[in-house]
Amino acid sequence: MTNSFLYYYEVYFIRSSAPSLTYATHQSLNIGSIVAVPLKTTVNEAVIFRKVKKPEFETAEITSVLNTNYNREQMEIAKFISEYYFSSFGEAISLFIPFKNTSLTDLLPKKIEEKILPKLSDIQQKAYDQLLKKEKALLFGVTGSGKTEIFISLMAKMMEEGKTSIFLMPEISLTPQMEKRLKVYFGESVAMWHSKLTKKKKASILEGIESGEIRIVAGARSALFVPLSNLGLIIVDEEHDDSYKAMTRPRYHARDVAVLMGSKLGAKVVLASATPSMSSYYKYDVIKLDKPYIETEKKYTFISGDRINNTMLDTIDTHYKAGDQSLLFLPTRGNFKYLYCESCGKTHLCPFCSVGMALHRKHRHLKCHYCNYTEPIRDTCIHCGHTPLKSERMGTVEAIEVISEAVEGIQIEQFDKDSITTAKKLKEALQRFESGESQLLLGTQMLSKGHDYANITLSIIMGLDYILGLADYRARERAMSLLFQIAGRSGRAKAAQIIVQTGDPEFFQTYLADYELFIKDELAFLEMAEYPPFASLARILIAHKDESKASKITLDTVTKLKAFEEIEIVGHGKAPVEKIANKFRFHILLRAKHRVPLLKALHRVDCREIEIDFDPVDFA
DNA sequence: AGCACGCCGACT
């Protein structure tokens, strides 16, 4: 194998944003091989990127060749991620777990006994048959319509064909519940994967994958990158959830990468949600799972205002006295205040961007977080003339105080990021609620994520107007999907009452019975206002401890970008969150009708001092 | 002027 002839390879360092370096070796190596190379005084792991001619400069020699490698598909997908999401190749490839050189590629079929598999209803069977025929599709079905049984049937089918499956969920906190469910059918063939697993646990799962015992990997975002051979299926459950978008480099969207991976590997991709994203509904074939599995009656009541009022307290009391359980949602107390009208529920929108304008008390003005347009704080609502406008909302702690005082004896579970800090606390809170020890689950966004709560007969959703007023082109989508998700948590077994607090009941009422109607109207709005999926957005973040330097980088970048005709600079200036970790933050928001010119322009600007977020979901 | 410290870029 070894000879005196030298080969030269460009390598990227694993877990590093550094540019590629060139090393020499006596061996011919495969692209994707993992090697150890000297760098200054240390030896580091790197991946062979490509073969090159003998360079002009002196080269060091590769220290050793390790017994793991990235395969061709992993290298190609990492290349795509690094280019589309603006990270180095080293950072992109590090998302993946490499294959062992000894890995076997053939898997023997595993048969799941038919009698233990869930029996599909006619509606489920029809959706299943349709999904079998499609390379990729969006499964659109309300909460409780039995999507999980369809997933299980699909995964069982894959196993019978000697293929493996990946099942993505938006959050780690959802995995224990799904694990229980999957183990019933797949036992040791299924493993749960997320970034918080111990090194030891990860190693043992990887061993199981390598031996072919594990055929299904389920978990959060990172489960997408495990080294499964013969991948046949990727399921992205709750595909509308923004948790799929990574907030650090590479800032990839797991749902979109899943679709790419599916087409590269010839694996089926099933996106699923009761409240699908506008973009998925627009882009993919939709398979509807119409009728709820268990049909229960839901009665809606609309209440205006922004506090807990007597109607709510009385209703909570009634349900409590009847021995039933309730759920109350409050939006997370965000960093930004918005002026909204108590009377009509509407917020003041930016005239240029159609997103809510944020209130900056310090500067006494309203500011658009997209284009940085500002105007004085107004006193009256431009929609109905009502005065005064409000900006304060209730927090979870205050809400608990008010309810505890009014409803004697009720035990309330605080369900938010402040109180649910660990998996153990989550489990205990849910257990107390399930056992009936507590009767009201009161919390934030977390409530909307598919945890199973048994006998809820009352759901109260507060602060929807606040969500509607967010500086986000998807504010309406967020508000509507939240309402549907929370309403879906109640009435699983018995009829349920749902109280919706909004000053704009007509908006929500129009769509209550039909989320698809909302999608159609919202897509029309997005097309008119030129937002995704009818345009491409990118956000540039500039952070520097020296404010004038940050400002200069921003302006220089804007100047360079102005040369590109096909892209629009929506706005630039101080970022909504002006300072993080002692660094002053500036941002630039860009839009283009097509993504390719936007990508091209951004690849031309100096990216060392800026961070690019392509297809952003967060504008803070 | 001299020195300590921290940031940033290069390393192959």
Added chain:
DNA sequence: GTCGGCGTGCTC
């Protein structure tokens, strides 16, 4: 990851 160059800011 580690090293060294350089600029900033503090002290003598």
